[in-house]
Amino acid sequence: MNYCQRCCYPANAKPTIAFDDQGVCSGCRLHDARKQIDWKERETWFREIMEKYKAEGKKRGNIYDCVIAVSGGKDSFYQAWLAKQYGMNPLLVTFNHTFNTKVGIYNLQTMVKSLNLDLLRFTPNEESVRKISRHMVKTVGDCDWHSHAGIMTFPIRVAVQYNTPLIIWGEHGFADQTGMFNQNDMVEFTKKTRREHSMRGFEPEDLVGHEGLAEKDLGPYHYPSDEEIERVGLRGIYISNYFFWNGKAQAEFLIKNFNFRTAAQKDRTYNIYDKIDGFHQCGTHDYLKYLKFGYGRATDDASMDIRHGRMTREEGIEMVQKYDHVRPTDLDVYLKWVGLSEAELMGVVDTMRDQKIWQKDAAHKWQITDSIGNHINDPGAQTAKLPLDGDRGGYTANLPPYYWERDDQYIIL
Numbered sequence: 001m002n003y004c005q006r007c008c009y010p011a012n013a014k015p016t017i018a019f020d021d022q023g024v025c026s027g028c029r030l031h032d033a034r035k036q037i038d039w040k041e042r043e044t045w046f047r048e049i050m051e052k053y054k055a056e057g058k059k060r061g062n063i064y065d066c067v068i069a070v071s072g073g074k075d076s077f078y079q080a081w082l083a084k085q086y087g088m089n090p091l092l093v094t095f096n097h098t099f100n101t102k103v104g105i106y107n108l109q110t111m112v113k114s115l116n117l118d119l120l121r122f123t124p125n126e127e128s129v130r131k132i133s134r135h136m137v138k139t140v141g142d143c144d145w146h147s148h149a150g151i152m153t154f155p156i157r158v159a160v161q162y163n164t165p166l167i168i169w170g171e172h173g174f175a176d177q178t179g180m181f182n183q184n185d186m187v188e189f190t191k192k193t194r195r196e197h198s199m200r201g202f203e204p205e206d207l208v209g210h211e212g213l214a215e216k217d218l219g220p221y222h223y224p225s226d227e228e229i230e231r232v233g234l235r236g237i238y239i240s241n242y243f244f245w246n247g248k249a250q251a252e253f254l255i256k257n258f259n260f261r262t263a264a265q266k267d268r269t270y271n272i273y274d275k276i277d278g279f280h281q282c283g284t285h286d287y288l289k290y291l292k293f294g295y296g297r298a299t300d301d302a303s304m305d306i307r308h309g310r311m312t313r314e315e316g317i318e319m320v321q322k323y324d325h326v327r328p329t330d331l332d333v334y335l336k337w338v339g340l341s342e343a344e345l346m347g348v349v350d351t352m353r354d355q356k357i358w359q360k361d362a363a364h365k366w367q368i369t370d371s372i373g374n375h376i377n378d379p380g381a382q383t384a385k386l387p388l389d390g391d392r393g394g395y396t397a398n399l400p401p402y403y404w405e406r407d408d409q410y411i412i413l
């Protein structure tokens with residue numbers, strides 16, 4: 001397997017990754033390009049957009065200027081805060097994925113209270129979520145399809161219902177991790193990205209009839225019609241196109257100003273301020289990614305920290321080796337809830353293993369055939385190195401500003 005000479009991503013990273021002639025990946029090159037951008041200019045573009053939609057809201061007699069999808073995470077908290085700085089009155093919208101952590105609920109409540117904004121929260125019934133999860137984990141190895149589909153559908157339905165034409169999203173996750181888009185594309189939310197990446201090519205009607213799923217179970221995941229979208233003039237922008245996105249700095253800002261809480265620890269990565277509102281995100285969901293493609297959340301987190309100059313590649317690799325293979329404790333919670341045995345789940349995953357990285361040994365056990373640990377001294381690694389920027393917080397060697405007592409136990413609903 002080829003690995004990026006600068007970060008930790010393998011050549012089979014999802015959704016798509018490319019390496020240049022120096023062996024540096026498209027995600028790292030995108031990050032380089034982001035450093036060259038005139039962010040002051042971009043900020044003026046953002047301001048213009050906010051002014052335009054404030055005026056539009058007034059013209060339509062709306063209470064809200066835009067819709068922002070929020071969870072209990074740092075990204076959406078920061079987005080909501082930022083929109084307020086531009087005089088916006090956003091309607092906050094939550095699709096409750098029902099796999100909540102206490103710390104996530106605490107942060108959601110804190111956000112609504114401290115920013116003094118309205119929140120509309122939709123909770124799908126648990127039985128439908130269970131059936132969807134059981135079907136999709138068996139079909140594509142995704143335990144929380146309902147969460148991605150819900151987040152990519154409910155805010156849009158609300159925007160249509162409230163005749164509010166602007167939705168503000170956070171960072172374009174795919175673009176930022178593996179460099180799917182060019183920074184100058186100014187990519188916006190599309191129905192196509194929603195379907196192909198967030199929903200893995202499945203529309204809700206494709207699930208009907210499986211695991212006893214009826215039309216009514218899939219109701220919340222239906223996207224508005226083209227006519228409705230056009231009538232409202234809907235547009236979804238990503239804040240990361242207008243501001244230099246630095247998740248760690250944003251988390252620190254929220255901790256300092258709003259008492260934002262992090263998780264105390266996580267099973268599958270050292271980063272405790274990101275993806276903390278749902279126990280699926282870094283546990284089972286991420287473990288399934290590892291079993292399919294041979295890399296997990298620690299690879300994502302370390303790669304990002306390396307690009308920001310917060311870690312050396314060697315330190316990043318150490319984190320990947322420590323965490324990427326770990327079986328998460330919430331797997332037991334998930335299996336009990338969804339009604340599958342571990343053997344059943346592993347049987348399903350077997351058919352999805354990427355054989356570029358997984359091979360069966362003589363005893364018919366899956367073995368990983370390569371890892372970033374074998375590529376520490378690759379020929380391009382020295383040349384691709386970035387200087388450290390002195391901001392070394394956020395990983396185990398510098399834990400204190402991030403530590404909270406363990407209160408991130410799971411709750412359903």
Ligand SMILES: [Zn+2]
Nearest residue numbers: 004007025028
């Ligand atoms: Zn890279």
